[in-house]
Amino acid sequence: RVLERNIASLDAAARCAVHVVDAHRFLAGLAAATGGGASGGESRARYGVAFADPPYRTDDAERVARAWLAGPFAAVLGIEHEAPRQLPAGGDARRYGDTGITLYRE
Numbered sequence: 001r002v003l004e005r006n007i008a009s010l011d012a013a014a015r016c017a018v019h020v021v022d023a024h025r026f027l028a029g030l031a032a033a034t035g036g037g038a039s040g041g042e043s044r045a046r047y048g049v050a051f052a053d054p055p056y057r058t059d060d061a062e063r064v065a066r067a068w069l070a071g072p073f074a075a076v077l078g079i080e081h082e083a084p085r086q087l088p089a090g091g092d093a094r095r096y097g098d099t100g101i102t103l104y105r106e
Contacts, residue, residue: 003018004018017047023052023054023060023063023064024060024063024064027064027067027073030046030073046073046074047073047074047075048074048075048076049074049075049076049077049078050073050074050076050077050078051077051078051079051080052064052077052078052079052080053079053080054079054080054081056081056082057082061079061080061081061085061087061102062085062087062088064077064079065077065079065087065088065091065102065104066088068104069088069090069104072104072106075105075106076103076104076105076106077103077104077105078101078102078103079091079101079102079104080099080100080101081099081100081101081102082098082099082100083095083096083097083098083099083100084100085100087102090104091103091104092104092105
Protein backbone atom coordinates (compact mmCIF):
# COMPACT_ATOMS: atom_id res chain seq x y z
CA ARG A 1 0.00 0.00 0.00
CA VAL A 2 2.88 2.35 0.76
CA LEU A 3 4.36 1.68 -2.67
CA GLU A 4 1.04 2.37 -4.35
CA ARG A 5 0.62 5.63 -2.36
CA ASN A 6 4.14 6.69 -3.37
CA ILE A 7 3.40 5.95 -7.03
CA ALA A 8 0.20 8.01 -6.79
CA SER A 9 1.97 10.91 -5.07
CA LEU A 10 4.49 10.97 -7.93
CA ASP A 11 1.66 10.87 -10.49
CA ALA A 12 3.43 7.85 -12.01
CA ALA A 13 0.58 5.33 -12.13
CA ALA A 14 0.59 5.25 -15.94
CA ARG A 15 4.25 4.19 -15.92
CA CYS A 16 4.14 1.66 -13.06
CA ALA A 17 2.85 -1.83 -12.50
CA VAL A 18 2.79 -3.41 -9.06
CA HIS A 19 2.56 -7.21 -9.00
CA VAL A 20 2.10 -8.79 -5.59
CA VAL A 21 2.72 -12.41 -6.45
CA ASP A 22 5.21 -15.19 -5.92
CA ALA A 23 8.28 -14.20 -7.98
CA HIS A 24 8.67 -17.62 -9.59
CA ARG A 25 5.04 -17.72 -10.66
CA PHE A 26 5.44 -14.22 -12.09
CA LEU A 27 8.60 -15.22 -13.98
CA ALA A 28 6.85 -18.31 -15.33
CA GLY A 29 4.05 -16.05 -16.56
CA LEU A 30 6.58 -13.80 -18.31
CA ALA A 31 8.15 -16.82 -19.98
CA ALA A 32 4.76 -18.10 -21.11
CA ALA A 33 3.73 -14.67 -22.44
CA THR A 34 6.93 -14.28 -24.45
CA GLY A 35 7.31 -17.90 -25.54
CA GLY A 36 10.71 -18.44 -23.98
CA GLY A 37 12.91 -17.15 -21.20
CA ALA A 38 11.88 -14.42 -18.83
CA SER A 39 12.71 -11.81 -21.45
CA GLY A 40 11.58 -13.95 -24.37
CA GLY A 41 14.96 -13.57 -26.04
CA GLU A 42 14.33 -9.87 -26.59
CA SER A 43 17.36 -7.60 -26.39
CA ARG A 44 15.40 -5.03 -24.40
CA ALA A 45 14.12 -5.56 -20.87
CA ARG A 46 10.36 -5.66 -20.38
CA TYR A 47 10.46 -3.52 -17.20
CA GLY A 48 12.62 -0.57 -16.24
CA VAL A 49 12.99 -1.53 -12.57
CA ALA A 50 11.90 -4.65 -10.70
CA PHE A 51 12.21 -5.49 -7.01
CA ALA A 52 11.94 -8.92 -5.41
CA ASP A 53 11.71 -9.65 -1.69
CA PRO A 54 11.60 -13.46 -1.49
CA PRO A 55 11.36 -15.25 1.85
CA TYR A 56 14.64 -15.54 3.76
CA ARG A 57 16.16 -18.98 4.45
CA THR A 58 15.21 -20.26 1.00
CA ASP A 59 17.04 -20.35 -2.32
CA ASP A 60 14.40 -18.09 -3.90
CA ALA A 61 16.69 -15.03 -4.11
CA GLU A 62 19.29 -17.06 -6.03
CA ARG A 63 16.61 -18.46 -8.33
CA VAL A 64 15.31 -14.98 -9.18
CA ALA A 65 18.87 -13.74 -9.80
CA ARG A 66 19.64 -16.70 -12.07
CA ALA A 67 16.43 -16.12 -14.03
CA TRP A 68 17.40 -12.47 -14.57
CA LEU A 69 20.95 -13.41 -15.57
CA ALA A 70 19.56 -15.90 -18.11
CA GLY A 71 17.29 -13.26 -19.67
CA PRO A 72 16.98 -9.81 -18.09
CA PHE A 73 13.31 -8.96 -17.65
CA ALA A 74 14.13 -5.54 -16.18
CA ALA A 75 16.87 -2.99 -16.82
CA VAL A 76 17.49 -2.97 -13.06
CA LEU A 77 16.61 -5.77 -10.64
CA GLY A 78 16.85 -5.34 -6.87
CA ILE A 79 16.65 -8.43 -4.69
CA GLU A 80 16.33 -8.25 -0.91
CA HIS A 81 17.92 -11.15 0.99
CA GLU A 82 19.71 -12.09 4.19
CA ALA A 83 22.91 -10.05 4.45
CA PRO A 84 25.33 -12.99 4.68
CA ARG A 85 23.86 -14.65 1.57
CA GLN A 86 25.80 -14.06 -1.63
CA LEU A 87 23.84 -14.07 -4.85
CA PRO A 88 25.26 -15.08 -8.25
CA ALA A 89 28.06 -12.89 -9.62
CA GLY A 90 27.25 -9.79 -11.61
CA GLY A 91 25.32 -7.83 -9.00
CA ASP A 92 26.22 -4.96 -6.72
CA ALA A 93 25.62 -6.19 -3.14
CA ARG A 94 24.89 -3.81 -0.26
CA ARG A 95 24.42 -4.63 3.40
CA TYR A 96 22.06 -2.85 5.80
CA GLY A 97 22.26 -4.56 9.18
CA ASP A 98 20.94 -8.10 8.72
CA THR A 99 19.44 -7.25 5.31
CA GLY A 100 21.23 -7.45 1.99
CA ILE A 101 20.16 -5.92 -1.29
CA THR A 102 21.77 -6.97 -4.53
CA LEU A 103 21.24 -4.85 -7.64
CA TYR A 104 21.67 -6.22 -11.14
CA ARG A 105 21.82 -3.84 -14.09
CA GLU A 106 21.66 -4.50 -17.81
